[in-house]
Amino acid sequence: MRVFRCLSLLFMAIHFNISSAQVKSVGLPELRNFKKGEYKGGTQNWAIDEDRNGNLYFANNNGLLQFDGTTWRKFTMPNQSLIRTIKIASDGKVYVGGYNEFGYFMPNETGKLTYHSVSRLVDRKKIPLIDFIWKLHVINDEVFFQSFGRLYVYHTGKLRVIEAPSRFQFSFTVDNVLYLQDRANGLMMYREGQLIALPDTSTFNDTEIWGMVSMANGNLLIATLDKGLFLYANGTVRPWQNQANNFVLKNSSLGCTLIQDRFILINSVLDGIIICDKSGNIVQHLNRKKGMQNNTVLSSFIDSKSNAWLGLDNGITFVNENAPFTYFGFSYELSTVYASVFYGGYLYVATNRGLFYHALGGAFREDTFTLVEGTTGQAWNIQVIDGQLFCGHNRGAMLINNGKLSRILHSDGYWGFRKIPGKPNFLIGSNYNGFGVFEKRASGWIFRNVLSGIETSSSTFQVDDRTVWLKKDNDVYQLTLSADLQKFGSVKKYNSLKPSLKGIGSIQSIQGKVYFQTQNRFFRYSYDQSLFYEDLAMSRTFAHVPKFRYLIEDSRGNLWYTFNESIGALMKQPDGRFTNTIAPFSNLTGNLVNDFPSVNTVNPNNIFIGLTDGLAHYDLSMKTDFSSKPKAFIRSFSFPGDTLFIGNGIARRHSCNVQYSANNVKFSFSSPTYENLEHVEYSYQLEGFDEGWSPWSTVSMKEYTNLHEDDYLMKVKVRNSYGVESEAAVFAFTVSPPWYRHPAAYIFYVLLIAVTVYLIRQRIRMKIRKNKYYETIEQRRLYLEREAKIRQEQYELEKEIEKLKNDKLQIKILAKDKELVNNSLQVVKKNKILNGIINKLKDIDAETLDDSVKFQFNKLNKSIIKEVNTDKSWKDLEKHIKNVHFDFLKRLKEKYPTISPREMDLSTYLLMNMSTKEIAEIMNISGGGVELARYRLRKKLGLNKKENLIGFLMSI
Incomplete structure (x- = not known):
């Protein structure tokens, strides 16, 4: 009882120390290091500030850095100078100072930060070299730029120069008052345009003051580079003798910053930072060994959420001070933690490397955990039973006493241990091969025997009324202990608690009773009826809890459950009800040890949760508002040809018109939520395009292509690591239609159609x-054509008639010719006959005749001869034939020039279709002579024997 009374007092002391502070002295806060390769800047960061939107700005060797929680951006001054100081005014202007240049950055019409020089107002003839601007301050409506040689006061667009009495060192603003350190005059105060030396501050002339903050009762805390810490009040300087001062004297100071007016963060040259209370007691110490990337801290800043930002000599570090969690990780020599317990003033931790312990009431922040000798290896469990510390280890069941291995009770590997109800001196343990029984005797605990009847191994088991319930995979085994605890009398296997519910999720002991759970429905076992029945009250308690996998009851009756690699808790209230709490533990998502959840509640202010890379410390008294909504910003809006930066300081534009030719747009999002950045998620919806909100994603940009002309409203929400959603940030924009679908174009189309219809109508x-x-x-033409055609037809008809007449006449002529020829032939024949008569008359001797007969004879002879001589019918016939066939004879002569007149006559007779006899008579030749003449004619005409001579002549 005495030991527990001391422990209670210790817990109360720890509770008082932690609950009265926001900065925890147990464990380390979450650290996030940003290397220069990540922020794309120089190594050194000299000053830090925050704008009203939560964006952070850093004075970096390579320029001005801006961080919005998602993206780093860099801005430079015209002379590419490094930036040594930065301050953001209430109007959103980001004032900066560098080498030989100072001024401010301000968003332009597109929201892009552009630089405006104030140093251009300096008369360079009088002041050719401005030198470095080391500090700047904004007090009311005046801006002070301080170099070693001068103080430049900028007010309402005008610049006034105050020369340093000797040489300025640095300057500070405390309670809206400007203090400057002069190398010859000590500290000086600026008042109404004058520098007033503070009494008794010449002691600082041989050192450098790097920080000043306000303390209680009007005191000023002054941090020097190498002389330590001092308090100044009422004209008196005195050393501030305490732990913090000792640290500064050892490691040198590069400034200090107030945290919530209760703590002081002090930068050092050699060993990171310390956070002390206003009594100078060190609460927290962070350095390279504990996770920082550099031990030289050039600047520090406390943001709007009371978290710390450190500008290092090489990089930037974020310190999540405003969180109820701190951690024990690699710097405390811890690895994967499977269980922890507080015992005898020490915190014992079972890890994959062995069993470690640490004094909980000592200087916890400085020391590492110590390995219990002999426990190297896998430690599965550590628990206190009857005031004795048991360790379930890969090497056996161990007893631990005063940080040392007392003895190994059994060499088999053990998962854990349970008391046997009704047998206070007996203990059952689950090992790699089944179960073992331990007995408490006068000499202490000993291993008694192995339980036979089952060899199934599992770390999940409970004991109830001499029954061991063992869960393996999705099944539960009911193992009944024999009276002598030597074996399991019976073994039953269950694969469901109810026919409609498949599988068994977990078994756990709550308030001393064994519960079986599946799908958040809780059952107990009735030994009287040998069945499982549902505990409706407990099921209702978990009705609105996420489907969990494991459940643990801590020492204060709180119920801790794991789900989706995260953890939640039903916190027990004084009235017995439970309050579900999830948000604070969301930061642990993904870091819990699967299948071995570990929660150790020492008291409300000291809750330890096992992680894959150490131990988390949770303090319920930390007043963190997990329900406060984060802020979402549409950081930029880009389209071909332009980009609007909406989140720089004061937002300039909330709408935009986009040409149809540039209808591919891209949005980037941000949120000034710097805690657990990897768990910050965004959801968006483009009204007019998306049907609903997108799934939550860590991607902080969205691109849309080929948007149709319309009015659009982009909405973005952010969800922080605690699962709290922000209000939607909105940005309206319009995609203008293409010129051919513009309203003016439609008016033009209407007018064009009207004009076209009119012109078409007129044209029609x-x-x-x-x-x-x-x-x-055409009708006239057709009429004339028809008339001409009729006339032509009439003419053709007349010609045809004339031709017919000619043909008829020709036929008649031919007939007459034929007749004439016949007649001529008859005449020829007559003349031939008459010639024959004449010849015969010649044969008659006229002398023999009488005179009258002779006279008559001579008269007849003369008459016949006269008739023959006067007959010209043949010559007329020949002439007539030649006249009738003149054209034929002409063509024949032209075609065959060598043809003779005799052959031409023959051709004419043949054309007239005369017979050979008739031709012979006309030509006065024999028939054979006609055939010979025909042969010669054919030869001259070039005809072969098969060709028809008459037909050929007719074709000519």
Whole structure:
């Protein structure tokens, strides 16, 4: 009882120390290091500030750095100078100072930060070299730029120069008053344009003051580079003798910053930072060994959420001070933690490397955990039973006493231990091969025997009324202990608690009773009825809790459950009800040890949770508002040809018109939520395009392509690591239609259509008139053509008639010719006969005749001879034939020039279709002579024997 009374007093002391502070002295806060390769700047960061939107700005060797929680951006001054100081005014202007240049950055119309020089107002003829601007201050409506040689006061667009009495060192603003250190005059105060030396401050002339903060009762805390810490009040300087001063004297100071007016953060040259209370007691010490990337801290800043930002000599570090969690990790020599317990003033931790312990009431922040000798290896469990510390280890069941291994009770590997109800001196343990029984005797605990009947191994088991319940996979085994505790009398296996519920989720002991759970429904076992029945009250308690996998009851009756690699708790209230708490533990998501959840509640201010990389310390008294909503910003809006930066200081524009040719747009999002950045998620919806909100994602940009012309509203929400959603940030923009779908274009189209219809109508009318005219002309033409055709037909008919007449006449002529030829032939024959008569008359001797007969004879002879001589019918016939066939004879002569007149006559006779006999008579040749003449004619005409001579002559 005496030991527990001391422990209670210790817990009360720890509770008082922690609950009265926001900065925890147990464990280390979350650290996030940003290397220069990540922020794309120089190594050194000299000053830090925050704008009203929560964006952070850093005075870096390579320029001005801006961080919005998602993206780093860099801005430079015209002379590419490094920046040594920064301050953001209430109007959103970011004042900066560098080498030989100072001024401010301000968003332009597109929201992009652009630089405006104030140093241009300096008369360079009088002051050719401005030198470095080391500090700047904004007090009311005046801006002070301080170099070693001068103080430049900028007010309402005008610049006033105050020369240093000797040489300025640095300057500070405390309670809206400007203090400057002069190398010859000590501390000086600026008042109404004058520098007033403070009494008794020449002691600082041989050192450098790097920090000043306000203390209680009007005191000023002054941090020097190498002389330590001093308090100044009422004209008196005195050393501040305490732990913090000792640290500064050892490691040198580069400034200090107040935290919530209760703590002081002090930068050092050699060993990181310390955080002390206003009595100078060190509460927290962070350095490279404890996770920082550099031990030289050039600047520090406390943001709007009371978290610390450190500008290092090489990089930037974020310190999550405003959180109820601190951690024991690699710097405390811890690895994966499977269990922890507070015992005898020490915190014992079972890890994969062995069992470690640490004094909880001592200087916890400085020391590492110590390995219990002999426990190297896998330690699965550590628990206190009957005032004795038991360790379930890969090497056996161990007893621990005063940080040392007392003895190994059994060499089999053990998962854990449980008391046997009704047998206070007996203990059952689950090992790699089944179960073992331990007995408490006068000499202490000893291993008694192995329980036979089952060899199934599992770390999850409970004991109830001589029954051991063992969970393996999705099944539960009911193991009944024999009276002598030597074996399991019976073994039953269950794979469900109810026919409609498949599998068994977990078994756990709550308020001394064993519960079985599946799908957040809780059951107990009735030994009388040998069945599982549902505990409706407990099921209702977990009705609105996420489906969990493991459940643990801590020492104060709180119920801790794990789900989706995260953890939550039903905190027990004084009235017995439970309050579900999830948000504070969301930062641990993904870091819990699967299948071995570990929660050790020493008291409300000291809760230890096992992690894969150490131990988390949780303090319920930390007044962190997990329900406060984060802020979401649409950081930039980009489209081809332009980008609007909406989140720089004061937002300039909340809408935009985009040409249709540039209808591919991109949005970037941000949120000034710097805690657990990897768990910050965004959701967006483009009204007019998206049907609903997008799934939550850590991606902080969205691109849309080929948007149709319309009015759009982009909405973005952010969800922090605690699961709290922000209000939606909105940005309206319009995609203008293409020129051919612009309203003016439609008006033009209407007018064009109207004009076109009018012109078409007029053209149709004109065409109708032309068609009528042309139709008349055409009708006239057709009439004339028909008339001409009729005339032509009449002419052709007349010609045909004439031709017919000619043909008829020709036929008649031919007939007459034929007749004439026949007649001529008859005449020829007559003449031939008459010639024959004449010849015969010659044969008659006229002398023999009488005179009258002789006279008559001679008269007859003369008459016949006269008739023959006067007959010219043949010559007329030949002439007539030649006249009738003149054209034929002409063509024949032209075609065959060598043809003779005799052959031409033959051709004519043949053309007239005369017979050979008739031709012979006309030509006065024999028939054979006609055939010979025909042969010669064929030869001259070039005809072969098969060709028809008459047909050929007719074709000529």
